[in-house]
Amino acid sequence: MYWIRGFGHNVAFATPAGFRQGVAERRMWCHRLSHLQIRLQDLLRGRVTCWALQQLNFRSLFPLAIHWHHTASKSLNCVWRQHTDHFELQYANTVMRFDYVWLRDHCRSASCYNSKTHQRSLDTASVDLCIQPKTIRLDETTLFFTWPDGHVTRYDLDWLVKNSYEGQKQKVIQPRILWNAEIYQQAQVPSVDFQSFLETNEGLKNFLQNFLLYGIAFVENVPPTQEHTEKLAERISLIRETIYGRMWYFTSDFSRGDTAYTKLALDRHTDTTYFQEPCGIQVFHCLKHEGTGGRTLLVDGFYAAEQVLQKVPEEFELLSQVPLKHEYIENVGECHNHMIGVGPVLNVYPWNKELYLIRYNNYDRAVINTVPYDVVHRWYTAHRTLTIELRRPENELWVKLKPGRVLFVDNWRVLHGRESFTGYRQLCGCYLTRDDVLNTARLLGLQA
Numbered sequence: 001m002y003w004i005r006g007f008g009h010n011v012a013f014a015t016p017a018g019f020r021q022g023v024a025e026r027r028m029w030c031h032r033l034s035h036l037q038i039r040l041q042d043l044l045r046g047r048v049t050c051w052a053l054q055q056l057n058f059r060s061l062f063p064l065a066i067h068w069h070h071t072a073s074k075s076l077n078c079v080w081r082q083h084t085d086h087f088e089l090q091y092a093n094t095v096m097r098f099d100y101v102w103l104r105d106h107c108r109s110a111s112c113y114n115s116k117t118h119q120r121s122l123d124t125a126s127v128d129l130c131i132q133p134k135t136i137r138l139d140e141t142t143l144f145f146t147w148p149d150g151h152v153t154r155y156d157l158d159w160l161v162k163n164s165y166e167g168q169k170q171k172v173i174q175p176r177i178l179w180n181a182e183i184y185q186q187a188q189v190p191s192v193d194f195q196s197f198l199e200t201n202e203g204l205k206n207f208l209q210n211f212l213l214y215g216i217a218f219v220e221n222v223p224p225t226q227e228h229t230e231k232l233a234e235r236i237s238l239i240r241e242t243i244y245g246r247m248w249y250f251t252s253d254f255s256r257g258d259t260a261y262t263k264l265a266l267d268r269h270t271d272t273t274y275f276q277e278p279c280g281i282q283v284f285h286c287l288k289h290e291g292t293g294g295r296t297l298l299v300d301g302f303y304a305a306e307q308v309l310q311k312v313p314e315e316f317e318l319l320s321q322v323p324l325k326h327e328y329i330e331n332v333g334e335c336h337n338h339m340i341g342v343g344p345v346l347n348v349y350p351w352n353k354e355l356y357l358i359r360y361n362n363y364d365r366a367v368i369n370t371v372p373y374d375v376v377h378r379w380y381t382a383h384r385t386l387t388i389e390l391r392r393p394e395n396e397l398w399v400k401l402k403p404g405r406v407l408f409v410d411n412w413r414v415l416h417g418r419e420s421f422t423g424y425r426q427l428c429g430c431y432l433t434r435d436d437v438l439n440t441a442r443l444l445g446l447q448a
């Protein structure tokens with residue numbers, strides 16, 4: 001039997017045939033799940049999960065179970081143990097260890113926590129760092145900790161599972177479907193209509209779900225004006241004003257000191273890598289193009305990074321550890337700017353290694369002076385491996401932006417570029433703050 005936890009609930013399923021196959025399959029799972037990303041095939045087969053844990057050897061992990069407290073009811077299947085420096089709990093197929101200061105600090109009693117504001121009232125600095133509970137007892141599914149001063153903290157077992165490090169570590173923050181051109185095209189992700197996007201929560205939710213899963217999404221039938229584009233943007237987020245303005249409107253007039261404002265081709269990149277926090281989302285609306293070329297290139301940076309992780313894990317690690325600078329220097333007309341952003345190419349959450357941000361812009365990468373020479377060479381090798389993946393033709397999704405069809409790009413994940421073009425081409429759009437897009441998604445009940 002495997003226990004699979006996905007999207008907030010536990011599901012059990014039997015091994016297809018026998019133990020051997022079970023072990024082989026478990027290895028495959030763990031291998032796949034180590035990076036905590038979802039592949040489309042798994043989603044289609046109904047195998048979407050965040051982590052898998054084989055339970056066969058669960059007991060053998062604890063040979064000295066003499067001092068364990070078992071629950072009266074066998075069906076609850078909960079055992080716990082009070083160690084001098086931590087509390088250990090086995091419940092819901094999870095082995096958890098809790099620090100006593102942590103247990104005191106997260107007390108949800110009325111005097112420690114304001115449940116109206118969801119804020120802590122307890123002054124954490126007043127907790128003795130050597131604190132230990134006087135007594136611990138379990139009643140049904142609630143654990144009671146009595147502290148030396150008599151204060152009682154209660155925890156529901158399910159709350160502990162959900163909020164423990166062990167529980168979080170094996171969960172993805174953001175479920176995603178990684179794609180190459182074929183996967184994306186076969187998924188036939190529907191676009192959302194302007195009207196339903198603006199007027200219904202369902203339309204907005206569908207749009208956001210697709211955006212969160214794929215990192216790109218389209219809205220159709222938008223009146224081709226800057227005002228309507230702005231309205232769209234404001235429906236899901238706050239517009240992030242930058243040195244390019246709030247809403248930007250650009251053509252190949254070299255009005256700014258950047259290649260974007262020319263007719264030249266632009267290789268795949270993410271924008272604003274030179275900000276300490278690169279812009280979360282980019283909105284593109286092509287209002288006019290009388291000429292040839294100018295198609296937009298989209299590449300799932302997380303799919304490419306995933307290939308690097310599979311093929312050469314130590315290069316993935318290096319790209320996630322070496323900090324680099326990106327830079328924007330502009331002195332054109334009235335525009336004078338000097339921006340510097342520092343950070344690695346791949347940004348992963350330290351506790352579960354989940355990738356959440358890729359910074360990739362070879363035009364804007366600054367002089368590398370934050371890395372010693374021997375690491376620099378290994379970094380260039382790793383950067384090459386990633387670039388090869390990003391440039392595989394099968395990973396390239398080409399689209400022609402047309403008036404009425406607005407594209408939203410997750411600038412922390414999906415790279416964009418463009419083909420060179422002729423004629424008059426007008427693009428408008430804006431950047432959005434990521435926190436506010438995710439906020440909207442969560443309020444609609446999506447995992448983000």
Ligand SMILES: C[N+](C)(C)CCCC[C@H](N)C(=O)O
Pocket residue numbers: 244248250258259260269270271272273361363364
């Ligand atoms: C035109 N628009 C404002 C959208 C972008 C301009 C930013 C271009 C810059 N090289 C970067 O990649 O960040």
Ligand SMILES: O=C(O)CCC(=O)C(=O)O
Pocket residue numbers: 260266271296416417418427
């Ligand atoms: O012109 C385009 O299609 C995109 C240019 C670009 O990369 C940008 O504006 O960020």
Ligand SMILES: [Fe+2]
Pocket residue numbers: 260269270271416
């Ligand atoms: Fe760009």
